[in-house]
Amino acid sequence: MILASLINRNLKLYFSDRKRIIFSLMGALISVVLYVVFLKNNIQKGWTGIDDGVKLLDYWLIGGTIAIAAITTTGDALHQRIYDIESKRMDDLMMTNANKSVIDMSYVISATLIGLMMQVIVYVILSVLFMLMDQLPFNFAISGQLLGAMLIGSVVWTLFNMIILMFVKKASVIPSLNAIISSSAGFFAGVYMPLGLLPSGASKILKYTPAPYDASLVRNILMNSQIKTSFQHVDSHVLSNFKSTMGLVINGFEKSIGDAWVCVSFIGVFLIAFVMLTRFRKNAK
Amino acid sequence: MLEVNGLTKRFKNKIAVDHIDLQINDGQLVAFLGHNGAGKSTTINMLIGLLKPDAGEIQLNGLTPNDKNYNDSLGVVFQNSVLDKSLSVEDNLKIAGRLYKNFDADFQKDLLDKLEIKSIQKQKYGSLSGGQRRRVDIARALLSKPKLLFLDEPSTGLDIQTRNKIWEVLNELRHEMGLTIILTTHYLEEADQSDWVYVLDKGKIVASDTVDNLKARYAQNTLILYANDLSTVDKLSMLDDVKVLHNKVLLKVNSYQEAISIIEEYKNDISDFEYIHGSMDDIFIALTGKEIK
Numbered sequence: 001m002i003l004a005s006l007i008n009r010n011l012k013l014y015f016s017d018r019k020r021i022i023f024s025l026m027g028a029l030i031s032v033v034l035y036v037v038f039l040k041n042n043i044q045k046g047w048t049g050i051d052d053g054v055k056l057l058d059y060w061l062i063g064g065t066i067a068i069a070a071i072t073t074t075g076d077a078l079h080q081r082i083y084d085i086e087s088k089r090m091d092d093l094m095m096t097n098a099n100k101s102v103i104d105m106s107y108v109i110s111a112t113l114i115g116l117m118m119q120v121i122v123y124v125i126l127s128v129l130f131m132l133m134d135q136l137p138f139n140f141a142i143s144g145q146l147l148g149a150m151l152i153g154s155v156v157w158t159l160f161n162m163i164i165l166m167f168v169k170k171a172s173v174i175p176s177l178n179a180i181i182s183s184s185a186g187f188f189a190g191v192y193m194p195l196g197l198l199p200s201g202a203s204k205i206l207k208y209t210p211a212p213y214d215a216s217l218v219r220n221i222l223m224n225s226q227i228k229t230s231f232q233h234v235d236s237h238v239l240s241n242f243k244s245t246m247g248l249v250i251n252g253f254e255k256s257i258g259d260a261w262v263c264v265s266f267i268g269v270f271l272i273a274f275v276m277l278t279r280f281r282k283n284a285k
Numbered sequence: 286m287l288e289v290n291g292l293t294k295r296f297k298n299k300i301a302v303d304h305i306d307l308q309i310n311d312g313q314l315v316a317f318l319g320h321n322g323a324g325k326s327t328t329i330n331m332l333i334g335l336l337k338p339d340a341g342e343i344q345l346n347g348l349t350p351n352d353k354n355y356n357d358s359l360g361v362v363f364q365n366s367v368l369d370k371s372l373s374v375e376d377n378l379k380i381a382g383r384l385y386k387n388f389d390a391d392f393q394k395d396l397l398d399k400l401e402i403k404s405i406q407k408q409k410y411g412s413l414s415g416g417q418r419r420r421v422d423i424a425r426a427l428l429s430k431p432k433l434l435f436l437d438e439p440s441t442g443l444d445i446q447t448r449n450k451i452w453e454v455l456n457e458l459r460h461e462m463g464l465t466i467i468l469t470t471h472y473l474e475e476a477d478q479s480d481w482v483y484v485l486d487k488g489k490i491v492a493s494d495t496v497d498n499l500k501a502r503y504a505q506n507t508l509i510l511y512a513n514d515l516s517t518v519d520k521l522s523m524l525d526d527v528k529v530l531h532n533k534v535l536l537k538v539n540s541y542q543e544a545i546s547i548i549e550e551y552k553n554d555i556s557d558f559e560y561i562h563g564s565m566d567d568i569f570i571a572l573t574g575k576e577i578k
Contacts, residue, residue, distance in 0.1 A: 005383035009369070012380075016371045091335050092367040095356055096384035096429070 002098045006106030007113070014077055014114050021118075024076040027182040028069035028122055031191045032129070035061050039192070050242075051230045058130040059226055060246060062123065063219030064191035069122040070153035070214060071185040072178075074115035075161040079174050081107045086171045104278075108158055115154035120147075145221045152263045153214045159270035160210065166277055189215040196245030210266040212247050217259035220248055286311045286433065286465055287332070292341035294327050301327040303488035304341070309467065309481070311432075312459065316476040317469040318565065319485035320575065325469035326364060328485070329435050332467070333361050345433070360431030364438050366418045370411025374402060374421050377410050378428065385429045396424045399454045416447030423451060427458070436468040440475060452478075476565050486573040496565070503571040504563025505537040508544045510555045517554040 014020065040057070047053030081104075084090045093103055123146070130136040161181075168177065186192045188211035195203055195212055206212050231239045243249040250259070289307035293300070302324045309315050317325045330336035332343060334350035348355045368377045378397075382388045397403050400420045405413060410421060419439065426434060434455075440448045452475075458464045468475065476482050477496055484492040484499075492499060512518045512532050522529050524547075526537040538544045544560055569575070 002384050002386075005380050009372075009380045012372055012376060013369055087367065088363060088365060089367050089369070092361070092363060092381075092425075093384070094335065095333065095359065095361050096381065097357070097386050098384050 002096075003102055003106055003109075006093075006098060006103060007110045010077070010080055010106060010110035011113065013080060014110070020076065024073050024118060025069075025122065025125075027072040027076075027178070027185075028065055028118075029125070030182075031065050031068055031186050032061065032126060034192070036133075050234075052226065053230070054134050055136055056223060056226050056230055058134055058136050059222040060219055061191065062126045062130070063222045064186075064189050064215045065126060066119050066122055066150065066218045067153060067189040067211065067215035068182070068185045068191060069119045070115050070150065070157045071161075071189070071211070072182045073118035074111045074154060074158040075165075075178070075181055077111035077114040078107055078158065078161050078165050079171075080110075082165060082168055082171050082174060085169065108162055111158040111161070112151075112154045115158060116147075116150055119150040119153065123150075139222075139225065142221050142224075146218070149214075149217045149221055149260070152217065152260055152267070156210045156214060156263050156267050156270065159267060159274060163270060163274055163277065166274075185211070188212065190247040191215070194245055195247030195250065207250060210263055212250050213259045213262040213266070216247055216250055217263060219246075220259065223248070286313075286346060287467075288342075288344045289332070290342045292328065292331060292343065293339050294324075294331060294336065295339050300488050302331070302338075305485075305488075305490055307483065309465065312463045312465055313480045314459065314466045314478065315468070315481045315483065316479035317467070317483050317485055318476045318569065319469070320573070323485040324488040325485055326437055327488075329361075329437055329467070329469060333359055333435055357429070358432040360426035360429060360434040362419075362422050362426045362434070362436045362439050364441075366410075366422055368410045368418075368421065368425060370409065372410060373407055374410055374413070375406040377421070378425060381425050382428050387429065389430060392430060393424075393428060396427055399457065400424050401450070416443050419443060419447065419451065423454070430462070431464070432462075433465045433467065436466060438469055438471065441471065482565075484569065484572050491572045492568070499565075499568045500563045504565075504567035505539065506541070506544070506563050507559075507561045508536045508538045508547060509559040509561070510534045510536065510547075510551065511557040512554060513556050517551070520554070521551065 043057060044054060047057060050056065081090075084093070090103070094100065098106075127136065127138050131138060164177070164181075168174070188206055188209055190198075190206070190212055195206065198206070227239070231242070240249070251262075252258075287307065287309040289305060292302055292305040292307075294302040305324075305328060317328065319325050327336065331338045331350075334355055337350075343350055345355060346358070368381075372380075378393065382390070382393055397406070400423060402417075402420055402424055405417055405421075410418065413421065423436075423439070439451065443451075455464070455466060459466065468479075470476055479496060482492075482494065482496055482499060483490050492503070494502070510521060510533070512521060512534060518529060518532060518534060521527065521534040521536075524536060528535040536547065538547070541560070548555070548558055
């Protein structure tokens with residue numbers, strides 16, 4: 001009851017602020033604008049040999065953008081905690097029967113739900129956009145898998161952001177932090193530049209973050225059937241070359257399930273880090 | 286009800302609260318009077334368990350702030366409005382109510398009636414006027430039927446009607462529920478109606494007593510005599526503890542009997558007189574050397 005009421009509060013606060021939702025979405029959708037305006041033609045040129053290359057590219061972009069949305073929107077949702085601390089709203093919450101852990105848990109759960117909802121919204125917007133632009137078909141059969149992938153993305157990025165935000169005490173830091181995270185999210189998720197085209201040092205670093213795996217997880221689900229059609233008459237090594245260049249196979253994980261496991265492992269690591277940090281801070285006080 | 290011994294808090298090198306002792310009984314209205322930075326809010330934050338004291342003990346009906354149920358009997362109206370500005374009054378109160386295990390919906394309805402909140406329920410909290418906001422803050426603080434209510438400068442910036450309305454409801458609740466109230470204030474009339482006053486200065490309690498006793502000790506009554514001519518002014522200025530302002534002579538007197546005897550003695554030389562009781566302001570100046578703002 002107490003937890004549910006706190007979650008309800010956080011969701012209401014997030015969705016009552018239209019500006020916040022729009023800017024949150026813009027953070028993710030900006031990659032699409034950049035793609036359509038600057039990158040699409042360039043990248044497409046290299047894909048002329050592939051049947052329906054444009055459609056593949058569209059799915060690839062949708063997948064990456066969904067991953068960015070998971071990173072930025074969960075962060076935005078978690079900023080509520082900083083606002084609450086700074087405005088002393090937290091003091092008032094602490095006077096109720098809710099304790100600190102329940103209050104913190106409410107931010108995590110709300111951010112996960114918000115992240116999930118915003119990823120769905122991004123998916124719907126982009127699907128409609130590319131349906132109109134490139135006649136991209138909408139595949140209902142993958143909805144379940146896709147939702148599962150989005151949920152995993154949401155959890156992993158909520159925990160990641162929560163750990164970062166534990167070091168933030170002032171709301172004035174948020175805009176700069178936002179700028180850093182949303183601009184790096186595009187690179188980390190391999191949206192501006194496919195993972196395989198990055199220098200090996202950079203791609204090695206990226207592989208130690210959940211970003212490329214989350215993007216790969218969603219992209220594999222979205223692109224699976226289109227890849228089968230597009231690559232049916234092509235040599236298998238061309239396909240595997242394509243997959244590793246586009247960041248669809250990382251560290252040999254061929255299918256979504258492999259990426260999902262990597263993401264779940266990251267969830268475990270972040271969870272342990274989060275608990276240890278909380279304990280450490282408690283003792284330090 | 287609440288017993289505090291040797292409460293101390295330091296911020297870096299500055300001592301904010303310096304070995305404070307408090308003894309507050311059930312049903313009392315207790316005022317903390319002091320300037321900004323005197324340590325009032327820091328003391329309250331320690332009493333409500335938000336701030337850890339560096340030294341000292343706090344006992345509320347046998348519980349210490351580290352105990353799990355310590356907050357259960359507390360209600361707090363914070364200095365600044367702390368509810369969610371983008372949510373409606375109704376949503377704010379509904380959400381707050383659900384954060385209590387013993388939430389009583391009928392009691393909430395009654396509170397909304399008493400504080401005249403019903404008509405503004407659908408409005409966003411952020412769009413309310415200062416007075417309306419404060420009424421909602423008080424309703425929120427009372428949702429859990431607290432036994433002890435903390436009011437951190439509840440009337441700052443409020444119009445007189447709102448201030449009166451708030452005190453009307455609080456006094457009713459004191460009567461009905463035996464509510465104990467601790468308030469910090471800049472308003473002397475609020476301190477005036479208190480059962481007990483703690484005067485704080487630089488983190489220390491410089492006086493603690495009933496308003497009447499404090500007045501008797503620190504605030505002398507003033508008798509103002511209006512003289513008809515200069516010779517009377519001269520004559521009156523010979524008396525002890527006198528201040529002369531044009532044709533006015535201000536005398537410090539200890540009792541009304543003393544005042545009457547002076548008036549009797551000079552009744553043929555004066556054109557008028559005023560008798561002014563010593564105020565909390567006088568007490569404050571006597572104790573801290575500064576006027577209250």
